[in-house]
Amino acid sequence: MKTQVCIIGGGPSGLLLSQLLDLKGIDTIVLEKHSREYVLGRIRAGVLEHGFAELMREAECGERMDREGETHDGFEISDNGVLKRVDLKTYSGGSSVIVYGQTELTRDLYEARDKRGGKVIHNVEDVKLHDLNAQTPPFVTYRDGDDIRRIDCDFVIGADGFHGPSRKAIPAGVLREYEKVYPFGWLGVLSRTKPVNPELIYARHERGFALCSLRSQVLSRYYIQVPLTDTVEDWSDEAFWEELKKRLPEEVAARLETGPSIEKSIAPLRSFVAEPMRWGNLFLAGDAAHIVPPTGARGLNTAASDIHYLYHAMVDHYLKGDDTGLEQYSGKALARVWKTQRFSWLLTSMLHTFPDANPYDQKIQAADIDYLFSSEAAKSMLAENYVGLPF
Known part of the structure; x- marks a missing residue:
């Protein structure tokens, strides 16, 4: 097979990027280790930043989110039995968050990919990434039963989570990892x-x-x-x-x-960050590159910011011939990642025993x-x- 962008990981990050690029006429194939039923059975966070919500709308996947999701203008902190409210709208300049389960969000993205005939291949095994930093274009292989399948592409997106093969494809001498348990x-x-x-x-x-x-x-x-x-x-x-x-x-x-x-x-x-988030024609996104404690619900939202940067960088590359976004991706994404890490650490340190x-x-x-x-x-x-x- 041949495509422009091969996305490893069929969770919300990979599906969202695939949908956004498809709307711009950029071809993608998504590889997912598990079945669709398994992906939709995972229970995850449900608090969406306003930026993530806007990205879902741009991907033409926000209709049910806007209809069924709940807009929250604040939250409460109980300090040993005493409730105190944080008014988000007042103190953020008018913004709020949307409470909408990740399972429902992922279901919306799958339906959008189905409607546009998007190629999402499930139950893939032994995914391997090749020629990521070579002069020739990269390719990805995976096992389908007894057969080995090959996908030739321009770029590989590693949105395959902490345990996926993408981050492991970056040489140890290049990759730096930071962790707090x-x-x-x-x-x-x-x-x-x-x-x-x-x-x-x-x-x-x-x-x-x-x-x-x-x-x-x-x-x-x-x-x-x-x-x-x-x-x-x-x-x-x-x-x-x-x-x-x-x-x-x-x-x-x-x-x-x-x-x-x-x-x-x-x-x-735990908190985890891997640097860089780009190596050759491989770009990491979401849990493949960073994890935060769930305090403050920044995990999925930080993955969305990665997708935002990648989406615009890919559009500039294919439609404008401008590679500035691709070259700056890792630095720009990590700058926001570390700010998110700091916020998650702050809330975790302040509220836990x-x-x-x-x-x-x-x-x-x-x-x-x-x-x-x-x-x-x-x-x-x-x-x-x-x-x-x-x-």
Whole structure:
């Protein structure tokens, strides 16, 4: 096969880039390791920055998001039982976020690719990238049963997540990796219950962090901080709800609607960045290049900023003969990535209980919260980052 851009990874990042490029007449093929059912079964974040929402609309995939997604103009922080609201619209200059589940967003992108006859190949195995930094054009191979398939292309986009082959194709002497592992994880529960609050609640508590989120008015998503040694089997539904209530303000816990979990999982928290995000004709995007703790919901949104830069760079290359965007991609994307890393680290450090924290650390953490709600500048900083820095 032959295409202009071969995209490895059929998650939202790869599908979004494929759709945007197709609308400009640029041919793509998307390779995905798993089945479509598996991809659509993954439970992920559902808070979209305004920039991501605009990108979905530009991709002609935003109609259901605008119809069914919920616009949130703020969120709340509970500091050991005391609720304080962050007014995003006021402190960000009029912006907000949209709560819309990643599963639904991915479904919209698949439907858009189907409608335009986009080529998305599922269940591919043994994907290998070739001639990425050679004088000849690159190509990608994968196994289909007993056969090896080859795709010749101009560029390869690695949107295949942390464990995919794309980042590993960059030589060790070129690639630099930065990582911070946090000493806890998030136990998450999805339940078919009415959300406890119309806006998200981030709860700081001496027992550990908690988050009240939602996917719709009948589907709720809750998290509690747990030790890395815990397993899902350690937590019955009843034990989860009981612990969650202890970490929430009394008035919130009193109205919490509980029910059987639809999905339950534990996600360890870590920060990760790989540099550079380009090597030859390979461009990394999303989790293949960077991971943030879920505090603040920056992961998917940061992947979207990568796609924004790549999309415009590819359009300039093919339609204008201008390679400036391609040459500047890694530096431009990483500049925003590190700002996102900083924000995610800040929220994580401010809201979680650290097992090795001494009394001084605890006082500094309390001072961070106090400063946030006593300073207009601090609230503006928080709101600006939460709704999304400009691309």
